[in-house]
Every structure is written in structure tokens, then in C-alpha cells.
Amino acid sequence: MTRIVNVALGQLGPVQKADSRASVVRRLCAMMREAHSLGADVIVYPELALTTFFPRWYIEDVAELHRYYERSMPNADTQPLFDLARTLGIGFYLGYAELAEEGAALVQYNTAILVDRTGSIVGKYRKIHVPGHFEHEPWRQFQHLEKRYFTPGKSFDVYQAFGGTVGMALCNDRRWAESYRVMALQGAEMIFIGYNTPVHNAPAPQHDDLSLFHNQLSVQAGAYQNGCWVASVAKGGVEEGVDSIAGSLLVAPSGEVVARCVTKGDEVVLGRADLDFCAVYKRTTFNFDLHRHPECYGLITQKKGETLAADGTPWSASH
Amino acid sequence: MTRIVNVALGQLGPVQKADSRASVVRRLCAMMREAHSLGADVIVYPELALTTFFPRWYIEDVAELHRYYERSMPNADTQPLFDLARTLGIGFYLGYAELAEEGAALVQYNTAILVDRTGSIVGKYRKIHVPGHFEHEPWRQFQHLEKRYFTPGKSFDVYQAFGGTVGMALCNDRRWAESYRVMALQGAEMIFIGYNTPVHNAPAPQHDDLSLFHNQLSVQAGAYQNGCWVASVAKGGVEEGVDSIAGSLLVAPSGEVVARCVTKGDEVVLGRADLDFCAVYKRTTFNFDLHRHPECYGLITQKKGETLAADGTPWSASH
Numbered sequence: 280m281t282r283i284v285n286v287a288l289g290q291l292g293p294v295q296k297a298d299s300r301a302s303v304v305r306r307l308c309a310m311m312r313e314a315h316s317l318g319a320d321v322i323v324y325p326e327l328a329l330t331t332f333f334p335r336w337y338i339e340d341v342a343e344l345h346r347y348y349e350r351s352m353p354n355a356d357t358q359p360l361f362d363l364a365r366t367l368g369i370g371f372y373l374g375y376a377e378l379a380e381e382g383a384a385l386v387q388y389n390t391a392i393l394v395d396r397t398g399s400i401v402g403k404y405r406k407i408h409v410p411g412h413f414e415h416e417p418w419r420q421f422q423h424l425e426k427r428y429f430t431p432g433k434s435f436d437v438y439q440a441f442g443g444t445v446g447m448a449l450c451n452d453r454r455w456a457e458s459y460r461v462m463a464l465q466g467a468e469m470i471f472i473g474y475n476t477p478v479h480n481a482p483a484p485q486h487d488d489l490s491l492f493h494n495q496l497s498v499q500a501g502a503y504q505n506g507c508w509v510a511s512v513a514k515g516g517v518e519e520g521v522d523s524i525a526g527s528l529l530v531a532p533s534g535e536v537v538a539r540c541v542t543k544g545d546e547v548v549l550g551r552a553d554l555d556f557c558a559v560y561k562r563t564t565f566n567f568d569l570h571r572h573p574e575c576y577g578l579i580t581q582k583k584g585e586t587l588a589a590d591g592t593p594w595s596a597s598h
Numbered sequence: 599m600t601r602i603v604n605v606a607l608g609q610l611g612p613v614q615k616a617d618s619r620a621s622v623v624r625r626l627c628a629m630m631r632e633a634h635s636l637g638a639d640v641i642v643y644p645e646l647a648l649t650t651f652f653p654r655w656y657i658e659d660v661a662e663l664h665r666y667y668e669r670s671m672p673n674a675d676t677q678p679l680f681d682l683a684r685t686l687g688i689g690f691y692l693g694y695a696e697l698a699e700e701g702a703a704l705v706q707y708n709t710a711i712l713v714d715r716t717g718s719i720v721g722k723y724r725k726i727h728v729p730g731h732f733e734h735e736p737w738r739q740f741q742h743l744e745k746r747y748f749t750p751g752k753s754f755d756v757y758q759a760f761g762g763t764v765g766m767a768l769c770n771d772r773r774w775a776e777s778y779r780v781m782a783l784q785g786a787e788m789i790f791i792g793y794n795t796p797v798h799n800a801p802a803p804q805h806d807d808l809s810l811f812h813n814q815l816s817v818q819a820g821a822y823q824n825g826c827w828v829a830s831v832a833k834g835g836v837e838e839g840v841d842s843i844a845g846s847l848l849v850a851p852s853g854e855v856v857a858r859c860v861t862k863g864d865e866v867v868l869g870r871a872d873l874d875f876c877a878v879y880k881r882t883t884f885n886f887d888l889h890r891h892p893e894c895y896g897l898i899t900q901k902k903g904e905t906l907a908a909d910g911t912p913w914s915a916s917h
Contacts, residue, residue, distance in 0.1 A: 408889060408890075410889065431891060434894060451889075454823060454883065455823070456776075457779075457891075457895045460775065464901055465897070480883070482881075485878055486883065489853070493853060499815055500816065504774070504775055504816070533805070534812060534815050559802055559805075563799070564773065567902060568902055571776075571903055573900070578784070579779055579895055579898050579899060581892070583891075584885070584888075
């Protein structure tokens with residue numbers, strides 16, 4: 280059995296507020312056809328791919344807010360994407376805002392699904408490392424209200440798909456080494472990540488010039504240190520006046536970038552991922568069974584943070 | 599109070615088997631004087647700095663083996679380094695093989711110490727992620743018997759020194775994200791790491807060409823994802839016929855390399871580390887209190903590895 284997966288990076292350019300889901304799905308379908316023509320087995324789309332990145336706005340009206348969420352998947356707007364996947368025999372990863380009925384409550388998640396070659400959903404992930412802030416902060420040029428609009432998910436899981444073990448994460452998860460490790464401890468060989476990353480980071484504008492570097496550094500380290508393939512795909516470009524980084528990547532278990540998008544718009548790039556190549560790292564330098572020391576890692580799960588700065592205040596205190 | 603620490607990378611070239619400790623200490627002292635002349639507050643020396651990297655040999659005779667270890671620190675050979683530190687008012691980090699009396703047993707550790715400006719030892723670290731193998735493997739061009747010669751340490755600790763919170767690690771620890779995280783959860787602002795990394799990795803020769811890349815990637819990711827300064831210092835060059843990478847680095851909390859050695863020999867390079875710069879990361883993107891989710895990280899401490907490859911065998915099985 281071959282263990283080579285042809286992975287298409289399905290980078291999306293901006294999605295404006297006025298763009299209908301149907302128009303976005305047409306773009307996604309066009310990219311899926313292009314990916315298929317290149318021989319792709321799976322195409323990775325970004326986080327919140329179906330709408331504009333609405334956490335940039337403080338939205339008080341719940342009905343207005345909930346228009347950005349999907350109540351079911353597939354639904355009338357996205358069914359064509361699932362149909363095309365089945366017709367072409369190509370899988371996909373797609374990020375979207377999910378409104379889930381949990382008993383009497385409607386719970387909002389930042390979600391990604393994994394769809395196999397038959398158009399069936401085989402896995403769902405709800406974003407854990409939800410970034411940004413909870414309260415309206417009018418001093419910012421634009422908001423980043425993910426903490427207000429999304430409840431964190433509960434677990435990083437893996438799925439058997441495309442001949443290997445596949446994990447999913449979303450955006451800010453990629454900066455946290457724990458994300459990759461928890462999936463690698465379940466045998467992950469390939470991890471799909473979608474993201475929306477504004478170039479401007481209001482609380483830390485010093486980071487703006489380093490945004491693409493930090494993106495690549497985090498994905499390379501996660502891939503190398505876990506012997507995994509990682510496909511990390513952006514929605515980039517200027518959306519509603521806010522510029523976001525693009526820079527979608529496929530990174531090998533060696534940490535090397537093997538495929539990269541070079542525009543800030545809709546762009547399909549194919550990379551070839553040999554899942555058996557993971558063993559070169561998982562059986563040697565990163566052989567967890569031989570080399571990890573969980574007995575020394577207690578603090579990682581025992582505490583959240585609570586570290587103090589030099590002046591004795593917690594890092595989380597406002598300054 | 600200023601929180602700028604002038605850190606000297608004290609990279610060492612090869613130490614051959616015939617080189618006496620006294621001769622090595624003379625080299626370390628010369629480098630310390632150079633560091634002082636550059637305005638250094640502290641100089642970081644490599645792992646196992648006092649001897650050649652003896653785990654490359656299978657040594658059956660315990661008396662012969664134990665000649666590579668220090669039974670006390672300081673001792674007659676290393677006292678001049680402590681004296682010079684006190685005279686110059688400069689601190690240091692030094693790696694060496696330690697033979698510790700524990701009850702009736704002699705226990706072997708791969709150890710580093712942190713010495714302050716008064717020449718006093720203020721911290722000791724014993725290497726946790728001991729790499730290599732336990733049994734003699736004659737098929738290798740040279741051995742890497744660290745697992746045979748060193749008992750793993752028990753904890754990553756931090757110390758108050760040089761106006762900030764300082765942690766220590768050794769060599770292979772730098773490839774494991776847990777090392778940095780456990781220290782950052784204790785408030786580490788600066789981490790010192792010494793290493794010896796042969797260019798050739800016998801079980802995975804495919805990595806050889808990437809060795810410097812992996813070194814830099816791991817240190818940059820550890821620094822960025824924890825908002826820490828990291829000084830990582832090599833013993834490099836050809837020792838007893840075995841070539842080791844050099845590439846000593848000082849990396850900022852931004853992940854940027856701010857100082858770098860460019861030879862494979864004895865080389866002192868100064869970098870300027872503003873500990874207050876950590877807050878730019880620790881209070882924003884990597885504000886642990888706001889953004890970590892320990893409730894989702896359970897596997898990191900619950901299991902060592904035990905992941906299965908595609909053929910159902912553990913990754914650790916020999917193939």
C-alpha cells in the first residue's frame with residue numbers, strides 16, 4: 280500500500296462581508312477542481328473559510344452574529360462542495376463557525392471538519408487555543424473577539440484517513456507546542472491547520488513585522504519535533520480593510536518547507552507527503568518511548584500559568 | 599534597576615583525549631577574560647566542557663570511565679575558573695560529567711552549574727533528555743553511549759540570577775518543547791543550554807545535512823513560544839576524529855537570532871539580552887494565564903509514547 284498523500288494547500292483570498300456563502304463555495308469548488316487536476320488526494324482550506332473573519336467586529340445583536348455560523352454541515356450552501364468531493368474522489372479539511380445545539384443551549388465553536396474521498400465527514404475539531412479578547416476594546420483599530428464568540432473545544436483527536444493518522448488544529452493552536460504533541464502521542468502523521476492571522480496585532484504591534492516568520496517557525500517546529508507532516512493554510516489578504524498574512528505551507532517531518540503559497544489570494548499548491556517518512560524521525564530522535572520523560576513534565580498539566588513578572592505581578596495583569 | 603544582561607557565548611573548539619583539564623580550564627579562563635573585556639555579565643560554556651565527549655567510546659573499565667567525571671565542584675583543576683569569575687565579577691554556566699555519592703552508590707550525571715558574579719554556585723541541573731543508546735553497538739562509526747553513562751536528572755528548575763529568572767538545560771533537552779515550557783511555567787526569562795552534537799547521526803544519517811537547521815529551529819521555537827532569551831552554546835569541531843556542529847546562538851523572545859558564533863573553534867561572541875523584553879511576548883501571545891488549556895494536555899504527562907506505526911508495531915521497535 281502506498282502511503283503517499285498528495286496534499287493541496289487551498290489558500291483563500293479575502294472574503295468580504297457582502298460575499299454570499301454560495302459565492303465562496305463556488306471559489307472553493309474551483310480550487311478543488313484545480314487540486315484534482317494536479318492529482319491531489321485532499322485539499323486543505325483555511326479557518327472560517329465560509330465567511331469574512333467576523334471577530335474583527337463587536338456585534339451586540341445575537342441574530343446578526345449568528346448569521347456567521349453554520350447550524351448544520353453540510354447545508355444547502357455547502358452541499359455542492361461535498362458533492363464535488365465525492366464526484367472527484369478528493370477529501371478536504373474546512374474551517375467554519377459552528378452553532379451547536381447542546382440541550383437547550385446554542386454553543387458557538389470555531390470548528391474544522393475532515394471529509395474523506397466519499398464526501399463523508401470523518402472527523403470534527405473545535406478550536407482549543409481561542410485567542411483574542413472577550414470584551415469590546417474600542418481603542419483597537421479592529422477587534423479580535425474570538426474569546427467572546429467561541430467556546431473552546433475539549434480535545435485534540437486523530438482520525439484514520441488517507442492511509443494514515445490525521446489530526447486537526449486551528450490557527451492559534453499552531454503556536455502552542457502542546458497541540459502537536461497531544462496529537463503525536465496518538466500517532467498523528469499528518470496535521471491540517473487553517474488560520475486567519477491579521478498582520479497587525481494590536482496589543483503587540485512589535486510583532487507585526489515578524490508575523491510570517493512566527494507562522495513558519497511554529498509550524499516547522501511542530502512538524503520536526505513530532506515527526507509529522509503539517510499543512511497550514513491561510514485566508515489572507517485585505518478583508519474589510521484588515522490585512523491578514525497568507526504564507527500557507529506544507530512542512531515535512533524534517534521541518535523543511537516543501538510547498539508554499541506565494542500570493543495573498545486564492546491559490547492552490549500541491550505537495551507530496553510520504554507518510555512513511557515520519558518514521559525517520561519518530562523512530563530516532565523523536566522516539567517518544569525511548570526519550571520522553573513525562574515524570575518531569577508535571578507543571579505542563581498542573582498549572583495554567585500564574586507566573587510572576589519581575590515586579591511580582593502576574594504576566595496576565597494589565598499594565 | 600536595569601534588566602539588561604550581557605551574555606557571552608563561550609563556544610569551545612575540540613577537546614582531545616590527551617588534553618588535561620588544566621589546559622581546558624586555561625582556555626576557558628582566556629575566553630572569560632575576553633568576555634569580560636567585551637562587558638559580559640555572564641559567559642555560557644558548553645556541555646561536558648572539561649573533557650572530550652567520551653560517550654563516543656564503549657568503555658568497560660569503570661576506573662577508566664570515571665576519570666571523565668568530577669567528584670566535586672569546584673575542584674583543584676577548575677578552581678582557577680571560579681577564582682577568575684570572582685575577580686572579574688562575571689558569572690558562568692558550565693557543563694561537566696558529575697560523579698555523585700548517593701548513599702553507598704556513585705551516580706553518574708550529565709550536569710551543568712550556574713555560577714554567579716561572586717564565584718558561587720547558585721544552581722545545578724542534571725540532564726533529563728539523555729539521548730543515544732545503552733548497549734555497545736559496534737556497527738556505528740562511533741558510539742553515543744549517553745544512556746549508558748548518565749542517569750537522567752529529575753527536574754527543570756529556575757534560579758534568581760543576573761537580575762532575572764534563569765533556567766538551564768543540556769543538549770538534547772533543546773529539541774523537546776516540554777523542557778522550555780516547564781521552565782517558563784516557573785517564570786524563566788533566560789535559559790542557558792550547552793551541547794555536543796556530532797554532525798553524523800548513525801541511526802538517521804538523513805538528518806546529517808540538517809543538523810544546524812534543527813539546532814536553530816529548536817532554540818528559536820523554544821525562545822519564541824515561551825517569551826524567553828535562550829543562549830545555546832556548542833563544543834564543536836573535530837574531536838578524536840568525530841566532527842560536531844558548532845552554531846552557538848543567542849535567541850531573543852521574538853525568536854530572532856541576535857548573536858551567533860561563526861567558527862568551529864574557541865570563540866566568544868557577546869549579545870545583549872533585555873529581560874524586560876520578555877514581557878512583549880509573555881503578556882500577549884504567550885500569556886499562559888489567558889491562553890493555555892492544561893485540561894486538554896493530559897496525554898503529555900499520562901503517557902511516554904506507546905504510539906503505533908502503520909504496521910501496528912510501536913515506533914520504538916527495532917526495524
